[in-house]
Amino acid sequence: SLRLGDLVWGKLGRYPPWPGKIVNPPKDLKKPRGKKCFFVKFFGTEDHAWIKVEQLKPYHPHKEEMIKINKGKRFQQAVDAVEEFLRKTKGKDQASSHNSTEEKNRRNSSEERGKQSAGEEKRKASLSEGKVKKSTGEGKKRVSSVSSERGSKSPLKRAQDQSPRKRGRPPKDEKDLTIPESSTVKRVMTGTVAGFKWPPSVSEPVKDSDPHFHHFLLSQTEKPAVCYQAITKKLKVCEEDTGSTSIQAADSTAVNGSITPTDKKIGFLGLGLMGSGIVSNLLKMGHTVTVWNRTAEKCDLFIQEGARLGRTPAEVVSTCDITFACVSDPKAAKDLVLGPSGVLQGIRPGKCYVDMSTVDADTVTELAQVIVSRGGRFLEAPVSGNQQLSNDGMLVILAAGDRGLYEDCSSCFQAMGKTSFFLGEVGNAAKMMLIVNMVQGSFMATIAEGLTLAQVTGQSQQTLLDILNQGQLASIFLDQKCQNILQGNFKPDFYLKYIQKDLRLAIALGDSVNHPTPMAAAANEVYKRAKALDQSDNDMSAVYRAYIH
DSSP: OOOOOOOEEOOTTSOOOOEEEEEEOOOOOOOOOOSSSEEEEEEEOOEEEEEEEEGGGEEEHHHHHHHHEEEEEEEEHHHHHHHHHHHHHHHHHHHHHHHHHHHHHHHHHHHHHHHHHHHHHHHHHHHHHHHHHHHOOOHHHHHHHHHHHTTTTTTHHHHHHHOOOOTTOOOGGGTTTTOOOOOOHHHHHHHHTSOOOOOOOOOSSSOOOOOEEEEEESSSSSSSSEEEOOOSSOOEEEEEEEEEEEEEGGGGGGGGGGOOOOHHHEEOOOOOOHEEEEEEEEHHTTOOEEEEEEGGGGGGGHTTTTTEOOSSHHHHHHHEEEEEEOOEEEEEEEHHHHTTTHHHHHHHHHHHHEEEEEOOOOHHHHHHHHHHTTOOOOOOEEEEEOOOHHHOOOOOEEEEOOOOHHHHHHHHHHHHHEEEEEOOOOHHHHHHHHHHHHHHHHHHHHHHHHHHHHOOOOTOHHHHHHHHHTTTTOOHHHHHHHHHHHTTTOOSSBBBBHHHHHHHHHHHHHTTTOOHHHHHHHHHHHHHHHHTTOOTTTTTTGGHHHHHH
């Protein structure tokens, strides 16, 4: 009974039922094979997805039931967005009905005025005719003049004289006057013409229609040109004086912000906190994904959502075009590639491997060398974010290595993140990621230190948070981590053991170039103490406990 335009509740993976609207999919987005499904745009998010009919319910009959089940802030915002949509739709319908009535009244009024005008014209003509008959020769001369004047006007001209002149329009006899075109007029005309766009030709770069995703390229080896168009893809690349370029992958983004998935087969190895969210978003956006995890049970949920199961990393790589991996540390990354039935055994010419793990530059360089030596293509792409950002598809991707592979991953990066940076040669992304996490880890330790100092000096920790949130340090990260501490909730969003690992690697990076990192070194010691207090598998905000024990 559902049809295009209906409001529905849609069940998407492990997420609770969410309000959406059945809409037309982008023309080039293929409908999944198998059971009947509809393309749904979800309110309060940028998500679009094919949803099976059995996972959809009409909005209004189930509204109260769903509101009782779900209490989250984002859910409430989504419901508010639906209600706002309904109000606007109702307002438009009422306005349309009102306008129709007004138009009818205007037509009736216009017809009435026309009849009155015609009667008045007849009366005047009759009076004029009577005066002519009574007049002398002088009167005849005047009649001749009047008759000549009336005869010189066409019926259209007379009608124009009788109707009120539109405001701002020059009189008829001024039509030959030349009016200089102002710059404002030029801008208006340009805007009007620009409002219509012809379908792009093969040689014309297409603009990205997804405003929520950005690519950045940092060229560190060549002097940037002013502008160029890539041959293999329609990419608009506008380079700046700084050497940074913004790349919009136009052919991987469909209208309304929905993503046209690549037709390449995608593999994914590692379903931890970050990997799970990434795979969920790849599937949601229509990618064909094969998954593998060291503990196979974690794959079950994704198999139910349409993913395929790979028995070994080698099998995944050999059956897929591009394989992503996201594991915990350098040792895990090496074991995954070089171990038994590992990635390297599935690599052959043309196979692509993208390592999203946060590791040191030496490790990623070694992995790149062995992959390329077998004819494979390699890209490092560690991600900045946490479990929540991974689930929301709002990660920041730092990539380096094979530039063409970076472009081929465009639709995948858009599904999992809000921004991606291409940083040049292999190793650059690893270094940048460690620096980012070094800053984040040090900041987290400082937050914990401040909150404990407030406590022992008799100050309110909540008041401290309120003050910080009103100042220049205000951020989502600050607020969330402080709330974790105040509520004693250390459920992992970013494991403490992993931020300590990143601090350790960042300090080693500083040592390799003889650069001091005393702040990171101090923070690292606090995290090591927290690990000794059995906080490794808690969130990084549990570093707070190192100060109170």
